[in-house]
Amino acid sequence: MIDDRLKNVIVEVAGGSVEPSEVVEGRKLREELGFDSVALVDLIVALEATFGIYVDPLEVDLTKVFESTTTLREFLQDKKGRG
Numbered sequence: 091m092i093d094d095r096l097k098n099v100i101v102e103v104a105g106g107s108v109e110p111s112e113v114v115e116g117r118k119l120r121e122e123l124g125f126d127s128v129a130l131v132d133l134i135v136a137l138e139a140t141f142g143i144y145v146d147p148l149e150v151d152l153t154k155v156f157e158s159t160t161t162l163r164e165f166l167q168d169k170k171g172r173g
Contacts (some may be wrong), residue, residue, distance in 0.1 A: 091117065096166060099140050100159070103133045117159045130156050143169045143173055 097113045100123070108123050119125040125133065133156070134145050144167070145152075155165045 092163055093166070094163065095140060096131070096137075096159075096163060099136045100133065103129060113159060115160050115163075119156055119158060119162070125156075140147050141166060 092113055092115055097110055100113050100119075101108055101110050104123065104125070112123065117123055119133075120132070130152075134152075135141065138145060144156075150165070155161055
């Protein structure tokens with residue numbers, strides 16, 4: 091299940107092009123929600139600020155992490171679990 095904070099960040103970064111009801115488990119960020127590379131960078135910055143994490147592009151495969159709402163949720167759960 092997609093966390094409300096994650097859903098809100100995705101909707102906010104999308105700038106009105108995505109409705110909260112569209113942000114459900116398994117949605118593809120690029121293909122289905124319309125995120126381009128600039129929006130994905132904005133999403134990384136917003137996630138870091140909202141969740142107090144650091145997304146190190148040298149440590150994670152950004153293509154896989156930001157593939158879908160599910161892979162993003164799993165990444166955040168893992169980051170929060172590691173503190």
